[in-house]
Amino acid sequence: MRKAAVILALVTLFAPAAATVTASPAEALGNGLAKTPPMGWNDWNAFGCGISEQLVKDTADRMVANGMKDAGYQYVNIDDCWMTHNRDSAGNLVPDPAKFPDGIKGTADYVHGKGLKLGIYESAGTATCAGYPGSLNHEQQDANSFAAWGVDYLKYDNCNNQGVPYQQRYNAMRDALARTGRPIVYSLCEWGEDSVWTWGSATGNLWRTTGDINASYGSMLSIFHSNVKLAQYAGPGGWNDPDMLEVGNGMSFTEDRSEFSLWAEMAAPLISGTDLRGATPATLSLYTDRDVIAVDQDSLGRQGTQVSSSGGLDVLAKPLSNGDVAVVLFNENGSAATISTTASAVGLPSASSYRLNNLWSHVVTGTSGSISATVPGHGSVMYRVSQGSGSSVGTTHPLVAASANRCLDVYDNQTTPGTKIELWDCGGGANQGWTPTAAGELRVYGGTQCLDAYNNQTTPETKVELWGCSGGANQRFELRPDGTIVGTQSGLCLDVAHGDQSSGNVNGAQIQLYTCNGGANQQWRLG
Template sequence: MLAVTLSAGPSTAEPTATSDVPLALTPPMGWNNWAHYMCDIDERKVVANADALVSTGLAAKGYDTVTVDDCWMEKQRDTAGNLVVDTAKFPHGMAWLGQYLHARGLKFGIYQDAGHLTCERYPGSGTPDGGGQDNFARDARLFASWKVDYVKMDGCNMWVPPGLTKEQAYRQAYEAVARALRDTGRPMVLSASAPAYFQQGEWGGPDWHRVLGWVGNTGQLWREGKDIKVYKPSAPATSRWSSVLGNYGYNRWLTRYSGPGNWNDPDFLIAGAPGLTDAESRSQVALWAMMAAPFILSSDVGGLTPAGLAALGNTDLIALDQDPMGRQGAVVSAGQAFDVLVRPLANGDRAVAVLNRSAAALDVSVPLADVGLPSCTVTAKDLWTGRSTEVSEALTGRVGAHETAVWRLTPHGCAEPVPTGQLTGDGARCADGQNTTGVGAVVLLPCTGGSDQRWVLEPDRTLRLDGECLSAGEDGAVELAACVGGDGDGGQEGRRWTALRNGTLVEDVSGLCLEAPAPATPPAADGSAPRLRLARCGDHQVNQAWALPV
């Protein structure tokens, strides 16, 4: 397994899965029809939205890939086995569409499926149900002949051969997709939907974590969970905010998988489209930027609200999303009403965002020490207003209902930032070192944003809370104990941890993994919670996966 030190960025797969040319070194940007039009798509609508990207100035700001989703083809292949474009919808064909987009400085994306049928039951590229020859290479060659730049490969209707698990079948299929695209000789970004077909709630199950571990070796981005809620023309005012929060929810814990050429994709941006308020539209753009998520619109671009268009075109937010370090932001503090996220940036700056989930405005104060900048002065630029202020204690402000405040912090003469914040485990609960029964006990409790859940990941690979170290205790329990010596001292046996890319935290001496306990059933009469323990490292056990501050 790939190991990283606690203070370093996560290692990622080589961004050359589908080409000898590095692809998608920053998150892809563009437009896709699905969340607004679904199958009601045709050449006229695609061209109109492409033209709107140009006329609104969004294309010049990076929204340059136009992707046609499901339902563009006939229900049967031709006698030679090739896919057939539905010429009633696309009378000029796909090669012409690619030429049209390229002539306007845009890129051309197309949809297919790694199963034997697409989600809407058009011909897929995968192995037929029951076995037989797949069409990965044939379809890749066809896409290359159309000068396609980007392939969204869905995962519906996958045949699982006898002797393979579902996860193994998906891995074989997506590896074959990547190989077929690479063999064409044309660089094509691959958006792989494999993880979405294994998601089990926000924290996921073992197979979901397995797929997240290998999907970056096939594609440059992957939709790892539920689709964003689609627009319904019959009920245009239906709120879609809960869908935005849901997709943000499963994506926010996956920082370790993201980096240049590999991007977690919480699905489309619908900012400015029906179903979101102006505040909610701004929030989605801010949260997706903090998570280094692809900025792929799925809306009627010509019908975007002025506030949505302004948020999507905010050059400071686009620069944040496209930061070349490619490090996804992490939740460092959370409660029922708020999340605080931090993202390290390539030039040494740090971005900080505060999401207000509630229906009322919140007054917020975020100490600089809580975002890894103790004893520091920074220039804090509000990315919504553009105003900058000098801050030496805390970021403060009033965050409206469903709004997300975002600052870019430029430190002045500060020490190297130290990852600081909550240690999040199974069920999105937090390691808590003070509200416990028993001296030094560490338990898993609902996240509160309190000081008892504020861990510091020191360069010597210790995890510290109020100056004490997370340590191997007796009988497999972990505890808070005095750190031995100073930072960098060689005497921290039982107190050093190695973070692996699969999310496990391994105690160096024993080689055992930090394991989150199941909630007590029924709860203990004294209100105490089960303690965190060390256990033999399992195979992608969800109770051994941890999300760390950055």
Template sequence: MLKALFTVLLLGGVVSHQAYAQGVTVRTAPGTPGKFTELGQRPQMGWNTWNTFACNINEKLIREAADAMVASGMRDAGYVYLNIDDCWQGERDAQGFIHADPQRFPSGIKALADYVHAKGLKLGIYSDVGDKTCGGHAGSRGHEYQDALTYAAWGIDYLKYDWCNTEGLSAKGGYTTMRDALRAAGRPVLLSICEWGDNKPWEWAGDVGHSWRTTGDIYPCWDCEFNHGDWSSFGVLPILDKQNGLRKHSGPGRWNDMDMLEVGKGMTEDEDKAHFSIWAMMNSPLIAGNDIRSMSAATRAILTNRAVIAVNQDERGIQAWRFMNDGQLEMYAKPLANGEWALMFLNRADHARRYRFDWNSHALSDRVSNNSVDFGHKRHRFTDLWTGATGDTAKPLALTVPAHGAVMLHLSPD
């Protein structure tokens, strides 16, 4: 059936996923070009297999992860995408259509999608612009329209699209081809561009995908670079530092992606809280990467902190900026809807830091979003999003910020 439908696509028609799901071949007018703009209006939230399991994946794991996303409260906190990363692929058939690995996924991806959808979740999958993925499996080069049609037939909702084995290719061209293929297949799919920032996707990808990676891969450490030979992965602080100058490109439907979360993957609890706070303030997608089937209560509490998540998911979609620093203590501000603000005090140092923040001395002005606030002239109430402590800006704030930690405040005008 897919082969017949692909012929229709080649002839210039577009096949709706509703039609081929029912086994009916139809020809319709071509759809509106471009990405699915109704998707990605807030940074996407979900879970991905790679950080913990790499290639050790199978359908049993995916079903257990779906169950865990519901039982842990992650789904209800906003994590809706369950994403299968590399190594799910089997072989292409004689006509070039991709099939799942029959040993790892004997029931097929469509059956998994049905299971995930029945849990109130969405299913994501992975491919690559090149002819081989980073793991050496079949990429999508030369098969973009076939793969998009296959994903639509399976019920896929999200595509993480990587950049390995792409020598001589244009990043913008490669990702635009897949964008157009997804549109032609007819099923709305969020396109996550995993190009590592090599070709400055923030300058061209706003009309192509819904998010784009700004750096190489993340590593579960506070401040390190892990050298793999011809490439490196980075800890939390190096990734944060690479966001300098990028916030003007971020907004609803177009997010700077700082890579997946490493919460629950070996850092301290304070580091995990700071990591999650940074990603929330910077509007990075929140894609967990720990083993959610067996996570600790502390990890679950961090990942499902709805007040911190709300900052990430704020409808205005304005990325935070660093407005001052005092040695290794940095302060970030993020304008929110309804005249509200989020502030983060980030301690990069190896020791706790006490700090007295005088509200009267800090009038904030953001030229990128045209927002300003003078805490000395208008009193605001605040809540510490990790401890629940409350106060207001009528008197200076006495802070103790943990080593490798953060204090995150939500402020509302009186």
């Protein structure tokens, strides 16, 4: 939640200078929860106080329909402003009957009926950040209410805390939750103060390491810098929390993908902060990439560490339970740059060859040990690196556009030279099966026909078409690590025409070559 400067001043003036208690991940809170980082949604970043039962229900419906539930997202979390401004005569919190006509219990029942879990918000002070009743000195009464309502997750904020020591306030609610007997994930929204990471694992399942995020690259970058240094404190049952994901809230597609990559690499909770009811296919392509999610949810529970950082060119490495290493190459700067490391530098044992699985484009390449990519400004490339060999060359896949979740398609299954290449719902047909070759071609129909730039043209808006494979320069394409497919003759990107507009990305949309611009309509993955 947003915290006012006056609150910070009060904390500074009245909070006693107490010694902190260091807790290692081995001392994590023993409630058996959050063995991997929690995944879900929270309303605050997109709606503020505009929370309602209907919004929660609609979001739960969307999470089931859009594939997020199947991808591992569990929690539908209510933030501030859900209650009335006064407790009842018995001192209990009262859900606002206008916002929650069925109460929190009825809302929880609906969410549970969708196979999801419900989270709620409170503050470890006399009032929440928005001025509703807080839980300070009401911990057990409120914890009992949460348990009776069927709450599965508590986000516990830090506003209006009256200068009471952090650990005293947060431990009081920890103990109250435990006494209810209900399993409730406990999220410490303590703003990264009092070095919470040094004691958070004995108190909660996750703890905010920074102030609030906002939907800007600068905010995301600052929070990354703070959180990446704290890897030693995270582990199963207790996680560093760099705040909710702003993916879908206004950053560029490249920046959104970097945020999701970095959060997954840092084993951070993946809590969406956008309006999922209107999330685009491009946004959902980021939220539901299971290869990237698997890195975040890996059972080893290690947070990725910074292997190198020079001039804003970062290399992060995260060891995984099967011996692989997830590697992120992140370019903080505004212009494209080459970022390089080695298998040994990221912690892999010596081997004669390694397999690089690009977790966004799903293109597999081999290397003798060098890991390198040209990374767009504000962009990232994410690999899962393992010992062994392998390549996507010679294998047949659909090519899926991130902006539409539709496939590169030869019109109407035709085989005539000059047939239009278009966007269409993925159906598994031979007209959607593309095979990259060592020569740089994209062959279709078992290899007899190629993707071709019309008439050897090299200007933006050149259409691509079907043509017999000839070995010409206009039939050579590079599947780049950043997810683009670039014509080697033209230097232009394979592009869904008008796919950067709401009217684009429809069945039948023309595929063309266009100036590379980082848009989701120029991002492709092997299906």
